[in-house]
Amino acid sequence: MAVVSTPFSFNTLTFPNLRRVNRFPGMAFASVNNKEAASLGVRVTEGEGNLPKVVLTSGSGSEVDIYLFGGCVTSWKVANGKDLLFVRPDAVFNKKKPISGGIPHCFPQFGPGQIQQHGFARNLDWSVVDSENVEGSPAVTLELKDSSYSRSIWDFSFHALYKITLSTKGLSTELKVTNTDNRPFSFTTALHTYFRASASGASVKGLKGRRTLNKGPDPKNPVEGSEEREVVTFPGYVDCIYLEAPSELHLDNGLGDLISIRNTNWSDAVLWNPYLTMEASYKDFVCVENAKIGNVQLEPQQSWTATQNLSIG
Numbered sequence: 241m242a243v244v245s246t247p248f249s250f251n252t253l254t255f256p257n258l259r260r261v262n263r264f265p266g267m268a269f270a271s272v273n274n275k276e277a278a279s280l281g282v283r284v285t286e287g288e289g290n291l292p293k294v295v296l297t298s299g300s301g302s303e304v305d306i307y308l309f310g311g312c313v314t315s316w317k318v319a320n321g322k323d324l325l326f327v328r329p330d331a332v333f334n335k336k337k338p339i340s341g342g343i344p345h346c347f348p349q350f351g352p353g354q355i356q357q358h359g360f361a362r363n364l365d366w367s368v369v370d371s372e373n374v375e376g377s378p379a380v381t382l383e384l385k386d387s388s389y390s391r392s393i394w395d396f397s398f399h400a401l402y403k404i405t406l407s408t409k410g411l412s413t414e415l416k417v418t419n420t421d422n423r424p425f426s427f428t429t430a431l432h433t434y435f436r437a438s439a440s441g442a443s444v445k446g447l448k449g450r451r452t453l454n455k456g457p458d459p460k461n462p463v464e465g466s467e468e469r470e471v472v473t474f475p476g477y478v479d480c481i482y483l484e485a486p487s488e489l490h491l492d493n494g495l496g497d498l499i500s501i502r503n504t505n506w507s508d509a510v511l512w513n514p515y516l517t518m519e520a521s522y523k524d525f526v527c528v529e530n531a532k533i534g535n536v537q538l539e540p541q542q543s544w545t546a547t548q549n550l551s552i553g
């Protein structure tokens with residue numbers, strides 16, 4: 241897969257607009273430098289394959305890793321040190337492929353469709369544009385804009401901002417896509433979240449009665465249906481879209497954790513487990529994805545924003 245990468249040096253990385261946000265309205269923001277960034281719970285380090293990685297650390301000890309390549313959150317360790325996300329053992333960190341695991345972006349196409357599966361946002365370098373700490377919750381905002389590479393695939397000018405905030409018990413993301421072109425465009429998108437799980441014991445609640453598009457038999461010709469189960473499990477190969485999913489789902493990861501997955505504006509959901517097609521790892525994860533399966537249509541200068549909040553009880 242062709243990948244465009246931006247030259248990167250740890251020595252030159254700065255945090256534009258890094259700021260400490262005061263608790264009280266009306267007080268001025270204090271500018272901070274990279275050293276202070278660490279004390280605010282935001283630092284940049286070298287990840288796997290020497291790729292730059294932002295680490296957010298909350299006051300309670302929870303921690304999140306985010307690779308600039310793909311704007312991909314790869315780890316969410318809660319205060320007891322348990323990582324609730326999963327990176328596949330076949331994941332590579334060499335920019336030749338998207339990182340297979342964590343929370344990859346699917347943009348501007350969920351797929352299958354006319355361009356590469358899941359689009360290009362997961363195999364481009366995002367950049368840091370803002371960072372802050374609000375009452376002990378560190379946050380970083382990443383940015384992705386069109387480039388000659390993206391335009392060779394999808395010929396539109398766009399601007400995406402992705403804010404990731406870590407709190408004591410939760411991990412929140414906000415994705416804002418703006419049409420910076422002078423023509424309307426449409427896209428589909430998803431956050432393809434890989435949760436660490438015991439797939440045979442994992443289940444999702446909240447989907448009963450929802451319309452389904454089952455991609456299991458043939459991804460290009462999904463079978464329409466509706467979900468009858470209160471508790472949806474992963475007994476074998478699962479690849480199913482839920483249209484107009486609720487704004488809150490509950491995942492029991494089969495490892496003793498109940499994770500609530502709340503969203504605004506991600507109208508649809510996808511459950512995926514590859515079963516024996518990924519024999520080495522399928523037992524250890526399930527994907528529960530917030531998605532926008534129908535086209536989001538944006539006029540020039542219009543934006544679309546969606547949030548996801550993962551939290552443990």
Ligand SMILES: O=P(O)(O)OC[C@H]1O[C@@H](O)[C@H](O)[C@@H](O)[C@@H]1O
Nearest residue numbers: 340358432455459479510512529
């Ligand atoms: O690109 P990845 O991370 O291997 O994921 C692929 C899977 O992603 C899921 O979202 C799709 O519903 C599946 O059809 C697809 O096979």
